[in-house]
Amino acid sequence: MSRVATRPVTLPNGLQLQTGERCVADLGRMVDPTVYKNPEQFDGYRFVRMRGTPGLDAQAHLVSTSPEHIGFGHGKHACPGRFFAGNELKIALAHIIMKYDWQLTPGYKHRWEEYGFGWSSDGMAKLLMKRRDSPEMDIDNF
Incomplete structure (x- = not known):
């Protein structure tokens, strides 16, 4: 997920981007072993187990957003269509x-x-x- 600055902008940490410069979202947390056990190995039950773990339940749903998994964005930039997309995906897979x-x-x-x-x-x-x-x-x- 990358974007190109259309005007000069200063990020919250003070980093400045000039017009035309590219920035990329850091997806590293999605494959970080301190966040997910064996993140590069497929585990179809990873998020099912998270649902039963106190403190992780809210991050375990397909439509959940968090700094650890930004597939649908996060915070005020979270995708408003993620609920529709999640339902469509489940119907197609079924x-x-x-x-x-x-x-x-x-x-x-x-x-x-x-x-x-x-x-x-x-x-x-x-x-x-x-x-x-x-x-x-x-x-x-x-």
């Missing part, structure tokens, strides 16, 4: 998970790709998908 069987192609070895200042999953990974004969749950008639 549809995909309930109606299709998915797997990576046999023998595929995962690799990370550099993406800007961070890393992304392999965009060229091949997936095999098959529509289920009978969905796990009929989600079309809710």
